[in-house]
Amino acid sequence: xxxKSSATIYDVANRVGVSLATVSRVVNGNSNVRESxxxxxxxxxxxxxxxxxxxxxxxxSKKTTTIxxxxxxxxxxxxxxxxxxxxxxxxxxxxxxxxxxxxxxxVRETMAVNNxxxxxxxxxxxxxxxxxxxxxxxxxxxxxxxxxxxSIDAEGQLPSVNIDYVKAVEEAVDxxxxxxxxxxxxxxxxxxxxxxxxxxxxxxxxxxxKADIVFDDKLLFVAHQDYAAGLQIAEKILAAEADxxxxxxxxxxxGIMNYMREHGxxxxxxxxxxTSNDTKFTIVTRPELTSIGQPKYDIGAVAMRxxxxxxxxxxxxxTQVKLPHTLERRGTTIN
Amino acid sequence: xxxKSSATIYDVANRVGVSLATVSRVVNGNSNVRESxxxxxxxxxxxxxxxxxxxxxxxxSKKTTTIxxxxxxxxxxxxxxxxxxxxxxxxxxxxxxxxxxxxxxxVRETMAVNNxxxxxxxxxxxxxxxxxxxxxxxxxxxxxxxxxxxSIDAEGQLPSVNIDYVKAVEEAVDxxxxxxxxxxxxxxxxxxxxxxxxxxxxxxxxxxxKADIVFDDKLLFVAHQDYAAGLQIAEKILAAEADxxxxxxxxxxxGIMNYMREHGxxxxxxxxxxTSNDTKFTIVTRPELTSIGQPKYDIGAVAMRxxxxxxxxxxxxxTQVKLPHTLERRGTTIN
DNA sequence: GTGAAAGCGCTAACAG
DNA sequence: CTGTTAGCGCTTTCAC
Numbered sequence: 001x002x003x004k005s006s007a008t009i010y011d012v013a014n015r016v017g018v019s020l021a022t023v024s025r026v027v028n029g030n031s032n033v034r035e036s037x038x039x040x041x042x043x044x045x046x047x048x049x050x051x052x053x054x055x056x057x058x059x060x061s062k063k064t065t066t067i068x069x070x071x072x073x074x075x076x077x078x079x080x081x082x083x084x085x086x087x088x089x090x091x092x093x094x095x096x097x098x099x100x101x102x103x104x105x106x107v108r109e110t111m112a113v114n115n116x117x118x119x120x121x122x123x124x125x126x127x128x129x130x131x132x133x134x135x136x137x138x139x140x141x142x143x144x145x146x147x148x149x150x151s152i153d154a155e156g157q158l159p160s161v162n163i164d165y166v167k168a169v170e171e172a173v174d175x176x177x178x179x180x181x182x183x184x185x186x187x188x189x190x191x192x193x194x195x196x197x198x199x200x201x202x203x204x205x206x207x208x209x210k211a212d213i214v215f216d217d218k219l220l221f222v223a224h225q226d227y228a229a230g231l232q233i234a235e236k237i238l239a240a241e242a243d244x245x246x247x248x249x250x251x252x253x254x255g256i257m258n259y260m261r262e263h264g265x266x267x268x269x270x271x272x273x274x275t276s277n278d279t280k281f282t283i284v285t286r287p288e289l290t291s292i293g294q295p296k297y298d299i300g301a302v303a304m305r306x307x308x309x310x311x312x313x314x315x316x317x318x319t320q321v322k323l324p325h326t327l328e329r330r331g332t333t334i335n
Numbered sequence: 336x337x338x339k340s341s342a343t344i345y346d347v348a349n350r351v352g353v354s355l356a357t358v359s360r361v362v363n364g365n366s367n368v369r370e371s372x373x374x375x376x377x378x379x380x381x382x383x384x385x386x387x388x389x390x391x392x393x394x395x396s397k398k399t400t401t402i403x404x405x406x407x408x409x410x411x412x413x414x415x416x417x418x419x420x421x422x423x424x425x426x427x428x429x430x431x432x433x434x435x436x437x438x439x440x441x442v443r444e445t446m447a448v449n450n451x452x453x454x455x456x457x458x459x460x461x462x463x464x465x466x467x468x469x470x471x472x473x474x475x476x477x478x479x480x481x482x483x484x485x486s487i488d489a490e491g492q493l494p495s496v497n498i499d500y501v502k503a504v505e506e507a508v509d510x511x512x513x514x515x516x517x518x519x520x521x522x523x524x525x526x527x528x529x530x531x532x533x534x535x536x537x538x539x540x541x542x543x544x545k546a547d548i549v550f551d552d553k554l555l556f557v558a559h560q561d562y563a564a565g566l567q568i569a570e571k572i573l574a575a576e577a578d579x580x581x582x583x584x585x586x587x588x589x590g591i592m593n594y595m596r597e598h599g600x601x602x603x604x605x606x607x608x609x610t611s612n613d614t615k616f617t618i619v620t621r622p623e624l625t626s627i628g629q630p631k632y633d634i635g636a637v638a639m640r641x642x643x644x645x646x647x648x649x650x651x652x653x654t655q656v657k658l659p660h661t662l663e664r665r666g667t668t669i670n
Numbered sequence: 671g672t673g674a675a676a677g678c679g680c681t682a683a684c685a686g
Numbered sequence: 687c688t689g690t691t692a693g694c695g696c697t698t699t700c701a702c
Contacts, residue, residue: 006478008694008695008696009695009696010695010696018672018673019672019673019674020673020674020695020696020697021672021673021674021697021698022671022672022673023696024696024697024698025671025672027696028697032671032672033671033672034671034672037671037672051449051452051453052453052695052696053394053453053455053694053695053696054453054454054455054696055390055393055394055399055454055455055694055695055696056394056678056694056695056696056697057695057696057697058390058678058696059388059390059391059394059677059678059679059680059694059695059696059697060677060678060695060696060697060698061678061696061697061698062678062697064390066433066454069434073419074409074415074418074419074422075412075415075416075418075419077410077412080409080410080415081410083409083410084408084409084410084436087409087434087435087436088436091435096433096435096450096454097433097434097435098401098431098432098433098434099404099422099432099433099434100422100426100431100432101419101422101423114386115431117386118386118387118388118389119389119390119401119431120388120389120390141384143341227615227618227619251615251619254619255619258619258621261621280562280586280616281615281616281619283562284562284586284589284590284593284616284619284620285619285620285621286593286596286620286621343678343679343680344679344680344681345679345680353688353689354688354689354690355679355680355681355689355690356681356682356688356689356690357687357688357689359680359681359682360687360688362680363681367687367688368687368688369687369688372687372688387679387680388678388679388680389680390678390679390680391678391679391680391681391694392679392680392681393680393694394678394679394680394681394694394695394696395679395680395681395682395693395694396680396681396682396694397681397694
């Protein structure tokens with residue numbers, strides 16, 4: 001029988017006739033307690049239905065065993081898979097996760113980080129396509145370690161876990177070139193974002209150069225990350241007489257694919273598509289989407305693992321982790 | 336210039352020459368402070384870069400302005416859309432969200448609820464297909480209000496927000512009957528779950544009866560909630576000579592659709608499909624999937640709104656909310 | 671191996 | 687309108 005409203009460590013101590021300190025020791029698995037008293041304390045805890053109050057513990061110890069996760073949107077499959085990796089290893093290390101959606105709005109990102117800091121989280125995992133100056137400052141002042149997952153800061157100052165976006169895009173273009181396609185469109189987010197300008201675009205241009213294809217900026221497109229945007233941008237891609245596209249988002253790629261087919265293009269013969277996130281979307285359609293393969297779950301998991309080290313003040317050899325990517329060849333490319 | 340390591344309310348009070356209480360009052364927007372001292376306090380806060388410590392506040396006030404969300408899996412689009420609704424209104428009311436994935440494992444669900452309780456959350460939103468006896472007990476003992484979102488407890492004791500699953504399935508069957516399909520398969524989760532046995536199956540049987548179709552339990556199928564499961568169960572559905580299927584999960588429905596098409600069935604002429612969750616999956620495929628339309632975001636939002644009332648001890652007239660559903664007619668049904 | 675005592679940073683009566 | 691005084695429930699030296 002447990003009391004409805006919770007017993008405190010004080011009640012337990014009283015019941016057994018020991019001090020708070022002793023109870024605290026057994027609760028925290030401290031060795032310096034005689035086996036017999038430990039037993040008694042444990043019994044009392046059981047009988048009283050005592051559960052430690054994590055808030056009080058947090059105040060006293062200055063550790064909350066809680067981390068913050070800042071992400072654009074939980075309903076975005078790419079990020080939610082990262083989040084799952086994060087959550088799993090967080091639990092493994094007994095951390096809880098405070099989740100915040102930002103829709104990539106710098107104002108909300110800043111608020112989120114500040115809020116998390118005031119909640120005294122032990123660390124933060126940050127996801128988002130771009131790290132605004134102010135967000136960066138806020139992070140710097142947060143006095144909790146931060147690691148970026150699937151995200152890049154232009155200066156590469158923050159610990160992060162990613163794939164090599166340059167190489168990934170480069171290989172995607174290589175593949176299309178090998179398949180005799182030459183007017184390859186690239187669809188990304190805004191070029192003001194480092195990941196697009198400094199990574200995706202660079203990979204794209206590098207591959208073109210290797211193939212002696214002259215770069216045509218009419219083949220560069222910017223689109224939001226959703227299906228409707230894909231449908232919409234497809235019209236322009238078609239008008240630009242492209243014979244292939246590398247898209248940075250699976251929903252966008254799907255929008256493009258459906259539009260192209262409805263406008264008489266045979267996929268992949270007339271028009272090839274390679275997408276970037278390899279979410280579940282890629283295998284449910286016909287044809288299935290060829291995609292850059294990203295270890296999404298692992299990106300989250302590794303980022304979280306890194307964060308645990310940071311929170312323990314452990315030395316980290318490499319703070320700029322690049323996980324291996326692949327190219328998942330499916331139905332929207334010839335090979 | 337802000338000090339790196341945070342100032343406390345005490346520092347602010349000192350700086351201004353007022354008491355802790357006064358600072359606390361202005362921080363908490365309490366009216367009883369003279370405008371001039373309020374100004375001074377605010378200035379000091381600014382200068383010192385003071386940020387209230389939410390943990391200390393939580394301990395003192397016994398309110399953490401944090402709620403717990405227990406869900407099967409963030410990467411499941413159905414649940415992640417509910418989560419987004421929850422998160423948005425949580426933020427609106429200045430609550431933070433502690434997120435836990437359970438994979439519907441009762442053991443982990445129980446642990447999650449207990450853990451959240453020890454973190455002193457002010458309330459909990461629970462999602463999951465079935466409420467195990469033990470989970471229910473844990474919830475009852477958690478001394479934080481709980482509301483179910485898109486989830487049902489067999490006894491209907493807990494506050495919850497759902498759609499009318501009975502009617503929704505009934506209407507789905509009606510539609511197929513009207514389209515002259517008679518061997519309609521039903522794919523659900525385990526019949527041990529109330530939502531399947533007491534809702535989906537009942538709606539299915541009700542509709543069949545109305546149409547004078549004799550119920551054939553060979554048309555009942557149980558499958559996991561993923562694409563592979565759909566592909567797999569499809570073989571059996573084909574063997575059972577069904578001419579239509581109502582599936583409880585979009586990925587499953589997609590698996591079935593692709594299998595059927597690859598086995599010569601014309602969709603929807605030979606075989607109709609209606610799925611249940613109306614996630615983004617339904618519109619990216621060709622044909623698009625006809626689906627029961629659920630206000631997923633709203634289910635989460637309304638559940639959260641309800642929780643805020645519960646946390647404020649407000650009276651709630653109706654604790655068993657059923658939100659309106661629709662039938663989104665698309666390409667996998669004739670009409 | 672165990673206890674005493676001093677906080678952690680803040681809120682909440684209660685006075686005045 | 688403002689200050690004083692207790693705690694909230696726990697951890698953590700420092701003694702013994």
